[in-house]
Amino acid sequence: MKYARLVVALALIGLLAGLGPHVLPEYWVRVLIVLGINIILVSSLGLSNGFTGVFSLGHPGFVALGAYVSGILTLELTKKGAYLPDLPGFLAGVQLPFLPATLIAGVFCALVAVVIGIPLMRLSGNYVSVATLGFLVIVNVVLVNAEQFTRGSRTFTGIPPYTDLGWVAGWAVVTLLVLSRVAYSPLGRAMRATRDDPIAAQAVGIHILPARLMAFALGAFFAGVGGALYGHYLVSFSPATFYVAMLVQQLTMLVLGGQASLTGAVVGVSAITLLSEVLRNLERGFSLGSLQVPAVFGASQIALGFIFILVMVYRPQGLLGDRELPLVTGGRVAKGAGPVYKDTVGGGRT
Amino acid sequence: MSDLEYVLQQLINALSIGSLYALVAVGLSIIFSLLRLTNFAHGDMMMVGAFATLFAQLAGLGFLPAVGVGILVSALAGVIIERVAYRPVRGAPDVTMLLTSVALTYILENLGILLFSSSPRNFPLPDWMNHLYSFADGRITFNNINLLTLGVTLLALLFLNWFVRRTQVGLGMRAAAEDLTAAHLVGLDVNRVIVVAFVLASAFAGVAGVLWAAQAGVVEPQMGFTPLLKAFVAAIIGGFGSIPGAIVGGFVLGALEVLIQSLPGDWGLSPYRDALVFALLIAFLLFRPGGILGVRQEVKL
Numbered sequence: 001m002k003y004a005r006l007v008v009a010l011a012l013i014g015l016l017a018g019l020g021p022h023v024l025p026e027y028w029v030r031v032l033i034v035l036g037i038n039i040i041l042v043s044s045l046g047l048s049n050g051f052t053g054v055f056s057l058g059h060p061g062f063v064a065l066g067a068y069v070s071g072i073l074t075l076e077l078t079k080k081g082a083y084l085p086d087l088p089g090f091l092a093g094v095q096l097p098f099l100p101a102t103l104i105a106g107v108f109c110a111l112v113a114v115v116i117g118i119p120l121m122r123l124s125g126n127y128v129s130v131a132t133l134g135f136l137v138i139v140n141v142v143l144v145n146a147e148q149f150t151r152g153s154r155t156f157t158g159i160p161p162y163t164d165l166g167w168v169a170g171w172a173v174v175t176l177l178v179l180s181r182v183a184y185s186p187l188g189r190a191m192r193a194t195r196d197d198p199i200a201a202q203a204v205g206i207h208i209l210p211a212r213l214m215a216f217a218l219g220a221f222f223a224g225v226g227g228a229l230y231g232h233y234l235v236s237f238s239p240a241t242f243y244v245a246m247l248v249q250q251l252t253m254l255v256l257g258g259q260a261s262l263t264g265a266v267v268g269v270s271a272i273t274l275l276s277e278v279l280r281n282l283e284r285g286f287s288l289g290s291l292q293v294p295a296v297f298g299a300s301q302i303a304l305g306f307i308f309i310l311v312m313v314y315r316p317q318g319l320l321g322d323r324e325l326p327l328v329t330g331g332r333v334a335k336g337a338g339p340v341y342k343d344t345v346g347g348g349r350t
Numbered sequence: 351m352s353d354l355e356y357v358l359q360q361l362i363n364a365l366s367i368g369s370l371y372a373l374v375a376v377g378l379s380i381i382f383s384l385l386r387l388t389n390f391a392h393g394d395m396m397m398v399g400a401f402a403t404l405f406a407q408l409a410g411l412g413f414l415p416a417v418g419v420g421i422l423v424s425a426l427a428g429v430i431i432e433r434v435a436y437r438p439v440r441g442a443p444d445v446t447m448l449l450t451s452v453a454l455t456y457i458l459e460n461l462g463i464l465l466f467s468s469s470p471r472n473f474p475l476p477d478w479m480n481h482l483y484s485f486a487d488g489r490i491t492f493n494n495i496n497l498l499t500l501g502v503t504l505l506a507l508l509f510l511n512w513f514v515r516r517t518q519v520g521l522g523m524r525a526a527a528e529d530l531t532a533a534h535l536v537g538l539d540v541n542r543v544i545v546v547a548f549v550l551a552s553a554f555a556g557v558a559g560v561l562w563a564a565q566a567g568v569v570e571p572q573m574g575f576t577p578l579l580k581a582f583v584a585a586i587i588g589g590f591g592s593i594p595g596a597i598v599g600g601f602v603l604g605a606l607e608v609l610i611q612s613l614p615g616d617w618g619l620s621p622y623r624d625a626l627v628f629a630l631l632i633a634f635l636l637f638r639p640g641g642i643l644g645v646r647q648e649v650k651l
Contacts, residue, residue, distance in 0.1 A: 055445045057452075119636050125444045126388045130582055131635050134628035137579060141625035244575070248456045255449060298464040305457035312450045313438040 005180075005327055009173040017166030029165055035273045036168035037230050040175045042253045043265040044222035048215045050259030050322075051183055053195030054121060058132035059250055061139035062220045064242035065112060066105040066227025067234075068143065068150055071159045073101040074232070079158040086148040098162040102171075102228040109224030113217040121212040124198070136247065143239040150239070157236035163229050171229060175222045176328070180262050182218060184329045191215050192260070245301075252308045258318030263325045268318065272304070279303055355489045360612045366496040366565075368604020369503035373558040374581035375588065375596035376510065377551030383527035383591035384547055386444050390451040391431055392555055393578025394458040397571060399424035399556025400563040401466060404473060413476045421556040428552025429545055437541070455575075462571025470568035479564060499561045506554055507597060514593070519546050527591070579624075583631045589641030598642055603627065 021029055045059045073096045075083070080092060096104070120131050144153045182188055190211040193201040198208055231237060249272070257268025279300030311318065374392065381389045403420030407413065435454050439447050479498070484491045514520035522543045526533040534540045555574075562577060563569045580603060581596075588599025610623045619626065634641060 053445075055448070120632070123635055123639075126386065126448060127635050127639065129445065129448055130388060130586065131632050133579075134583075134631050137628045138625040141622060145621045244456075248452060251449060251452065298460050301460040302457050302464065305453045305460065308453035308456070309435055309450055312442075312446055312453065313435075316439070316442055316446050 005177065008327065009177060013166070013169045013173055016169040017164075020165045020169075031273065031277060033163060033165055033168050033233055035269060036165070036172040037163075037226050037233065038250075038253060038269045038273060039172045039266055040168075040222055040226035040229070042250055042257075042269050043175060043179055043262050044219040044226065045250055046219075046254055046259055046262065046265045047179055047183060047191075048212070048219045049254065050261070050264075051188060051195065052191040052212045052215045054124065054212050054216065055129045056132040056216065056219075057129050057247060057251075058135040058139075059219070059223055060242040060244075060246040061136040062109045062113065062223035063227035063230065063246065064139055064143060064239065065109050066224030067231030067237060067242065068156065069108050069224070070101040070105040070228030071156060071231045072149060073104060074098065074160055074162070075158060076160070083151060083156075083158055084149065088148075091149075098160075098167070098232065102225050105228040106221040106224040109227070110217045110221040113220030114213060117213045117216040118209075121209055121216055136243070140239050140243055153238060153240070155236045155238045159231055159235050161232060161235050163233035168229055168233075171225055175225070176262060176266070179218070179222070180324075180328045182214075183262060184324075187211065187214065195260075248308075249304070252304055252311075255308065255316075255318055256311050258320035258322065260322040261318070261320045261324050262328050263323065264318050264320035267320060271319075272307075275307075276300055276304070355486050356612075359490045360608050362490070362492050362496060363612075364605040364608040365601070366492070366499050366604075367607060368601035369500050370558050370561055370565075370577065370600075371580050371584045371603050372597045372600025373503050373506060373554050373561075374577055375584040375600045376507065376593055377554045378581050378585045379588075379591055379593055379596040380523070380547050380551050382585070384523065384530065384544055385436070385440065385447065387436060387447045387451065388444070388582075389551075390448070390578065391435075391454040391458060392551065392581070393574030394455050394462075395424045395428055395552040395555035396559030396562060396574040396577060397458070397462055397569070398427045399559035400473065400569040400573065401462070402556075403560050403563070404471065404569055407474055413474075413479075417557075417560050420560055421553050424556025424559065425549045425553040428548040428555075432545060432548040437544075455578075459571050459575070466571060468571055470570040473563040473567055473569050475564055475567075495561070495564045499565070502557060502561065506557060510550065510554075510593065513550070519543060523547055580627070583627055586631055587634045587641055589643040589645035592641070592643055592645045595641050595643040595645055602642065606630070 016032070020032065024032070041059070041063060045056070049055050072084070072087070072091060073094060075095065077093070077095050080087065080095075084092075116135055120128060120135070123131055143150050146152075150156055183191070190201070190206045191214075193204075193206055194208045194211050202208060227242070234241070253268040253272045254265060255268070256271060257266065258264025283299055374396065377395075378389060378392050381387055381392070399420040401420075402423035403416045406416035406419040411419065431454055435450050436447065439450050475495075479494050482491055482493045483497075514524055519542070522533070522538050523546065525538060526540060526543050530540060533543075558577070559574065562573065566573070581600070584599035584603040585596045586599070587602060588597065589595030607623060607627065610626060611620050613619070638644070
């Protein structure tokens with residue numbers, strides 16, 4: 001079945017885009033859109049964090065850049081004059097359609113990733129996490145202060161609501177196709193080798209920096225695309241939209257499904273999305289027989305945090321570990337190449 | 351305003367903010383040296399300490415006893431998070447522990463919002479804390495909060511120095527920081543040492559939380575996040591895992607922040623202060639990962 005993936009993909013896009021909005025209630029269409037965007041964001045995060053083991057905490061920074069770039073490029077000219085009067089000339093006069101704006105947002109993020117990745121991808125372990133968190137903070141500070149482009153900490157609004165189920169399904173499928181093609185190619189094998197043992201990988205002739213940089217930049221590209229989609233879905237947002245809460249949500253989805261598995265990313269995103277929707281409805285309060293449960297706002301975030309910790313304690317490799325559907329790998333991977341989880345020292349779960 | 355007075359005033363500001371960073375960073379470093387855990391929940395111990403102090407005061411305690419309660423509660427919170435969240439993942443890859451702490455900070459902050467709402471609350475202070483000292487016709491001013499911040503920090507650091515050098519648990523802590531497994535093999539009660547480390551680190555964070563709330567005048571559930579990020583920077587530029595490194599880093603960072611904001615002439619840098627601080631962090635990670643004090647880096651083969 002050489003073209004199995006393509007057939008499944010096209011069928012999925014066709015089904016969702018064609019039928020979805022007509023058959024499904026509005027609420028479920030919105031849930032599916034957010035689900036699709038999160039699949040793009042989390043699977044692209046998985047490429048660097050899971051496959052190369054460079055655990056980035058900077059992903060929402062790229063999502064933010066994507067949303068703002070695409071937002072600025074597609075804003076109607078009249079609105080641009082009103083909201084962003086100080087834009088430099090070359091930006092003030094352009095109004096692009098959705099697809100080119102999204103692509104430019106992605107390419108912009110990939111370029112940023114290459115520039116910051118060349119130094120940062122040399123780090124590892126805790127250090128790369130803290131440094132990429134630094135990148136997230138820097139992006140946030142710059143967005144808040146670059147009022148000329150972003151309206152600062154005020155809400156950036158008036159963005160055309162282009163994002164619909166068809167676009168999201170299409171991009172999610174493209175993302176998964178590209179990522180699975182890369183992750184289960186020789187390059188993907190090099191990425192996993194640099195994760196499992198950088199020194200041994202170097203010894204057999206794998207260049208660590210290019211492999212990691214490729215994963216980081218490709219992840220950033222799709223983060224930018226996903227950010228653009230998210231921006232055109234939200235229609236208005238501010239730098240605070242793309243900060244620590246988003247980071248925690250993406251990380252929870254990623255670790256729940258399994259960091260080194262694209263199938264896992266999809267499973268994690270779906271599970272957390274459904275759970276969040278259920279919890280969000282429970283939060284408003286409900287009655288169980290004669291028992292009246294009052295509204296407890298914020299409880300769903302706490303539940304999410306607990307799930308995260310339980311996964312880390314009892315199943316750090318996530319639900320799927322590094323297993324994939326055969327559809328994803330195209331039969332190009334050997335089993336048992338997952339990350340190693342060491343025994344606990346002095347204590348542990350007793 | 352003469353230059354000397356201006357410099358002195360900025361020096362006071364730098365010492366005041368730097369000692370807070372040092373106080374938080376020391377706790378981060380102690381825990382990192384033992385577990386290689388980058389503890390994001392450390393900042394929330396500040397929040398816990400400040401809120402406990404607030405509620406102890408509302409319950410009718412005087413200010414100083416209330417602060418005592420706050421420090422005790424934050425130390426206790428440290429023990430609880432170690433037992434519940436960190437001990438089960440001890441020995442896992444660094445990133446697993448880091449993620450656990452990220453999840454923990456998310457839980458604690460949302461719990462804080464759930465219990466106390468996200469809006470800032472007034473932090474009541476006795477009048478003597480705000481007593482203002484003014485020199486050179488009001489061109490150099492500071493208050494008891496500034497004095498207390500510096501004084502308490504110095505006392506805490508002296509205590510820590512005595513503790514890790516002169517007590518058995520403290521020596522055990524240093525041994526475990528050298529090599530946790532080896533210390534365990536020669537019969538050190540690793541769990542006890544780690545619990546004591548969490549007590550110390552969280553108590554210090556509690557103190558810092560009270561002082562931070564006193565300077566800001568308010569407490570809020572997310573108050574620990576910014577100082578935590580700054581303390582990371584301080585600990586890393588000083589030399590992550592080293593107590594003297596965290597202190598040096600804290601004061602250097604405080605001085606740097608004040609310098610960015612008070613440079614004569616308008617460089618337009620002030621709004622980008624936090625971005626510059628993190629750019630510095632990244633530069634240190636790349637070019638001098640051992641920090642100012644050059645802490646030894648282990649390479650695992």
